[in-house]
Amino acid sequence: MLFTYTILSCFTSFCKLPLDSLFLSALLPLSLGFSRKYQYVNLLKTWKEAQSYCRENFADMATIETVEDGASVRKILLQSTYTWTWIGLYLDLRGWKWSDQSKASFRMWMSGEPNGGAGEPCAVGSVNGWNDVRCIDKRPFICSG
Numbered sequence: 712m713l714f715t716y717t718i719l720s721c722f723t724s725f726c727k728l729p730l731d732s733l734f735l736s737a738l739l740p741l742s743l744g745f746s747r748k749y750q751y752v753n754l755l756k757t758w759k760e761a762q763s764y765c766r767e768n769f770a771d772m773a774t775i776e777t778v779e780d781g782a783s784v785r786k787i788l789l790q791s792t793y794t795w796t797w798i799g800l801y802l803d804l805r806g807w808k809w810s811d812q813s814k815a816s817f818r819m820w821m822s823g824e825p826n827g828g829a830g831e832p833c834a835v836g837s838v839n840g841w842n843d844v845r846c847i848d849k850r851p852f853i854c855s856g
């Protein structure tokens with residue numbers, strides 16, 4: 712099943728969020744203007760399969776470039792029944808890269824991550840941040856565009 716989350720739905724669900732994040736309210740006007748559009752895909756795929764699916768059906772896997780993007784993705788993940796969801800970040804010999812080749816250096820790693828080196832070259836997002844994991848497990852994923 713495919714869920715589409717538009718900025719509008721983010722706005723309506725935003726009202727239900729606890730005000731633990733006052734900074735989010737400050738960012739909301741910016742988000743309405745400039746946030747990326749993300750698609751949560753509730754199909755279980757390896758990272759590589761998810762990348763192909765996103766490229767065939769949307770623009771690419773999700774790039775998270777700013778604090779506003781991170782907040783948008785977190786809102787999507789709050790509604791997922793899975794702890795970990797693929798995002799478009801992967802490790803190659805030169806470091807962490809975005810699937811769409813964005814140069815964005817923004818990161819939301821959980822404390823202690825990334826910790827797997829070459830053994831964990833794909834990134835997952837959760838409501839608590841990102842983690843590097845092996846790429847072959849099947850997970851839901853987020854596309855952009």
Ligand SMILES: [Ca+2]
Pocket residue numbers: 824825826827831842843844
């Ligand atoms: Ca890890």
